[in-house]
Amino acid sequence: MSEPVEGREAAFQQRIERGEKIESQDWMPEGYRKALVRQISQHAHSEYVGMLPEGFWLTRAPSLHRKCVLLAKVQDEAGHAQYLYSALESLGVERDTVYQELLAGRAKYLNIFNYPALSWADVGMIGWLTDGAAIVNQVPLSRSSYGPYARAMVRICQEESFHHRQGFDLVHRLVEGTARQRQMAQDALDRWWWPTLMVFGPPDEHSPHSRQSMQWGIKLYSNDTLRQKFIDQTVPQIHHLGLRVPDADLRLNEASGHYEIGPIDWVEFQRVIQGEGPCNRERISSRQRSWEQGAWVREAAACHADKASTAAALAGDEHAQ
């Protein structure tokens, strides 16, 4: 006899509170499953779309060492997308289904990838700032209540911390270089600073899903808490590099020990989320183009696999006879 739903939900919540991991075969409230699918698919799409701005610079990297490092990084991102799409499959959601949502322009991914990577310094900023923000966001997620997601996040975070260091190293080299290289770094920081702060999402009072996600242990800290942690750890790094934070209101609150920043342009944030950022259309159309151009390849592979399995079955029949 099945338990009433309320009883199951209460037992589920107790498991979460005891710090137990929920696995794919376990019962879970429909809302929990939906929240996970929303969060993991956004994350998977972010990795996949995130390959584009940096991938653009692979063919232009100014040294063979940097080209190797960047290639390995973009490859890691493809791998992260793979783990995350697999984590989604553990929730009964096919990769193609969520991917079609992305191609149709209906799925969300990190807003920051809707900004263009205009110079080599942008590659460094994406590694240092964007991946730095991702680490602040994701390290707690390796303790998330859903087992497959938490485990994927452990590996992803290890790789992201490499990316973060490599990004910092790239920018460090630029600021130690020629006046033109230093300017390249400052210009890139000016363009990436604010979009990076928006990576953490809207302020807590406007974050519609946060409270429930925190209750379920899918999310462990609020957007504003994580944003502040990132600011506090990154501002000293920027100063160390001799770069300027593009925020006239930035100041260190001696009493609290936290940096206080000027107002974030949430109107721009909403505008980019609504699809009106500088690269939203380009990112989606790039993904659509690759998908469409690859259609005949996927058909060929499926067709060959069918032929091969038919041939194997026939050979098996003959053998049996």
Place this chain on the structure above:
Amino acid sequence: MTTHRTPGAQLSEYLLRLGDSTLILAQQLCGWCGHAPTLEEDVALSNVALDLLGQSRLWLDYAGSQMTPRQSEDQLAYQRDAEQFRNVLLVEQPNGNFADTQVRQFLFDSWHCLLLRELSRSSDAQVSAIASKARKEVAYHLQRSSEWVVRLGDGTARSHAYAQQALAHCADHVHELFAMDGLDQAMLHAGIGADLAALKPEWFSYVQQVLAAARLSYPQNPLNLDAGKRGQHGEHLVGLLMEMQYLARSNPGAQW
């Protein structure tokens, strides 16, 4: 840039052929990253590119060490013009569609595997060490590109046609892989290089076996173009180098 007068100059010229072919092919594969037909293929193509790039750096570093003054891998990769590149013509053929890329890769990998086997027995310890390391990586490249040639050739009518067209184009650049010019002869006699011509029957036998499984046929009467390794390239290499080199060249003296 280099002359063949001294053994060191001959060796560096020979190493440039190896380093440039792997560099140019890696550069081409970078163009697929993020645009492959599946996510798995994005990972695989970038993995192959990364291997080839790593091999190229070892060859170029060794080539540069034989030059006077010594040249770094980056000076060789970024500061030479097209006519100073010594890659085989096959690798500079454009990516085209996925069949063009995989057929180019298959013809290259099948040759590269045999070449590295021979070079792993080179009397030059460093050539032998680099080739032995690279050989393990390239065995995997060949397995993948062979599988793709079979899938595409024995897939749909469309993929079959694309693969056959790709083969028709790429075969024009196969002759060069096995052509033994003066430098190849000198390196062979020095016990350093490989007898490329002697590898062709074994190569062709393997290629025929894969093409049979793919229901593809090796083109009759391909052209015998072979000037890439002497620095005479086609139109595509200039564009490829412009993209690869522009940032390094527009910031002379900068460190990255």
